[in-house]
Amino acid sequence: MKPRSASFGICWKKHQLGDQILGTVNLHLQARGVRITTGTIVDATILHAPTSTKNREQQRDPEMHQTKKGNQWYFGRKAHVGVDSKTKIIHTAVATAANVADSTVLPDLLHGEETRVWGDQAYRGPTEVIKECAPRAQDHTHRRYRYKNGIDEEERAKNRTKSSVRSKVEHPFQMKLKFGFVKLRYRGLKKNAHQLFVICGLVNLVLSRRKLLLATSASWQGAASLCG
Numbered sequence: 001m002k003p004r005s006a007s008f009g010i011c012w013k014k015h016q017l018g019d020q021i022l023g024t025v026n027l028h029l030q031a032r033g034v035r036i037t038t039g040t041i042v043d044a045t046i047l048h049a050p051t052s053t054k055n056r057e058q059q060r061d062p063e064m065h066q067t068k069k070g071n072q073w074y075f076g077r078k079a080h081v082g083v084d085s086k087t088k089i090i091h092t093a094v095a096t097a098a099n100v101a102d103s104t105v106l107p108d109l110l111h112g113e114e115t116r117v118w119g120d121q122a123y124r125g126p127t128e129v130i131k132e133c134a135p136r137a138q139d140h141t142h143r144r145y146r147y148k149n150g151i152d153e154e155e156r157a158k159n160r161t162k163s164s165v166r167s168k169v170e171h172p173f174q175m176k177l178k179f180g181f182v183k184l185r186y187r188g189l190k191k192n193a194h195q196l197f198v199i200c201g202l203v204n205l206v207l208s209r210r211k212l213l214l215a216t217s218a219s220w221q222g223a224a225s226l227c228g
Contacts, residue, residue, distance in 0.1 A: 018194030025201035026091060032215045034208045038115040038136075039085030041169040042123060044102045047192075049076035049184045061187045065099040074098055076184060079196050082109035083169045085118065088207050090172050090200040095193035107133045116140050118166040140165070172203050179203075 030036065049064040066075040078100060082092035092109050102122035106129055110117065114134040119126075119141040127139045140162050145155040181199045184192050205212070 018197030022090075022093065022197040022201045022204075025204050026089065029089065029204060029208050029212075032208075032212055034087055034089060034211050036084050036089060036091050036111065037086045038113055039165075040091070040110055040114045040117050040134075040137075041083045041085050041166055042081070042102075042106060042109045042117065042119040043083070043166075043169040043173070044078045044080040044105070044122070045173050046074045046078055046098055047076050047184055048074065048182065051075050063097065063187070063189045064184075065097040067098040077189060077192060078102075080105045080109060081169070081172065081200065082111070083172055085116065085165055085168060088168050088171050089204050093196055093200045095189055095196050097189070103129075106130070110134050110137075118162060118169075120166065142166075171207065172200070178206070 026036070046067070046069065049061055051060055053059055060075070064076050066073055067078075068074075076098050078096050078098050080094040080096065080102065081090050083090050091111055094105050094108050096105060102119075103124075103126055106119070106123055106126050110130070110133045112134050114130075114137040117130050117134065117137050117140060121142045121144065123141040124144060126141060130137050130139050142159045142162060143155050145152040145159060179199050179202060181195070186192050186195065
C-alpha cells in the first residue's frame with residue numbers, strides 16, 4: 001500500500017490540480033469584482049534547488065540547471081509570471097529550468113487581450129512576439145540604453161518611467177517570502193510547478209483580501225436589509 005502522501009502526490013500531478021487551483025482562484029476573484037484588465041507585466045525570479053548529491057541517485061536534480069545573474073551563479077529553476085498591471089493579480093505562471101531565457105517564455109505569459117505589456121531588459125526586442133500574441137498591445141518593455149560610446153539618456157529616462165508600472169510585479173514576488181517559497185522542496189519541474197501555481201493562487205487571495213472583505217461586508221449588509 002502506498003503512503004498517503006505519495007498517493008496524494010500522484011493524484012496532484014495526474015489531474016493538474018495546481019493549475020486548476022490558480023484558475024479557480026482567479027475566477028472567484030473576478031466574480032467578486034477583482035478583474036483581469038488589459039495591462040500585463042512580465043517577469044521571472046530564480047528559485048534555488050538543493051545542490052547536494054547525498055541522495056539515492058547521487059546527483060543533483062537533472063531537471064534543474066544553473067544560470068549566472070550578475071557575477072553570481074544560481075542552481076534551480078525560474079518562476080515566470082504574467083501580472084495584471086492594475087490589480088497585481090498573477091494571471092499566468094510558468095515554471096522552467098533556471099537557464100531558460102526570460103524572453104522565450106513571453107508568449108505563454110500573455111492572455112491575448114492586452115493593450116500594454118511591460119517587462120525589464122530581459123524581454124528586450126519582443127515587439128513582433130507581442131503583436132502576434134496580443135495584436136492590440138503596445139510594447140512597453142525596457143530598451144537598451146548603455147552603449148560602448150556612452151549612455152542614451154533619453155532611452156534611460158523612458159525606462160525609468162516604465163519602471164513605475166513594472167515595479168508592481170515585485171509585490172507578488174515579495175509574497176513568496178511570506179509562504180516560504182524561496183527554496184524548492186521537490187525534485188523535478190512538474191511537482192515544483194504545481195506548488196508554484198498554488199502559491200500564486202494564495203498570493204492573489206492575500207493581495208485581494210481587502211476587496212474581498214469589502215465585497216463580503218456589502219453582501220451581508222444587503223442580505224440584512226432584505227431581512228429587515
